[in-house]
Amino acid sequence: MKIIGAILLLGLSSCISPKPGVWQTMDLGEFTITVPKGSKVQPQESVDSYRAKIIGDGFEFTFEYGAYSPKLTLSPEEYIQLEEWHMDESFGPLFSILKPSPTLESVVKKDDSTYLATYKARECINSDSCSLNIDRDLYRRYFAIKDSTLEYEFRLPKELLQHDFTVSTTDSTFKRVFIPNELDKHDAGVYMINRNSCIEDNEYHCWKQLALFTSGTVKISRSELKEILNSLTLK
Known part of the structure; x- marks a missing residue:
């Protein structure tokens, strides 16, 4: 937990503002994400992964990084x-x-x-x-x-048909952004993997996986939520 705490402090102290006075980019060690200014990071206890919450005005995300991160809502x-x-x-x-x-x-x-x-x-x-x-x-x-x-x-499960999905792949990453049609009924989030960390080219058995999802009521606009989720980048 001391290591994670140090990473979080480093990330918060090195925030940059692509939209001065409105947004900040958090460097959280393994990834970066752009969120409304004033958002805070709250570490969570975890045994095998790097887990924390990102809490802002009108939203809350939980993220988990590691080999056992959940796959979340599949496309x-x-x-x-x-x-x-x-x-x-x-x-x-x-x-x-x-x-x-x-x-x-x-x-x-x-x-x-x-x-x-x-x-x-x-x-x-x-x-x-x-x-x-x-x-x-x-x-x-x-x-x-x-x-x-x-x-x-x-x-297909009904839940899958009630989301908008954006899936993108590069030589080194896989990224799935999903946003439900009704934010009060389902989570929105991002699932990403570092494809270079996968075992025997199995993209669902990788050491470096990141799952980030909404936890609680979302009160920001759909466009702002989409912008936050799309901004997430693995290092």
């Missing part, structure tokens, strides 16, 4: 990329016991919220011990069984 594209529908109650328990495991062949968008995932399942279907053959009626409630494939229709 629809990330939801598909990470195959998050595998966590569905109607999918996970049945699919996980299929041996040999079916392999994902394609994901096709049917409309703004509905997708169809198709899996190659020939090896499992041809196996006498495959759970699919033992209890086919149960599987048919959730999957379409066609020859050697399984089809699973899923919907």
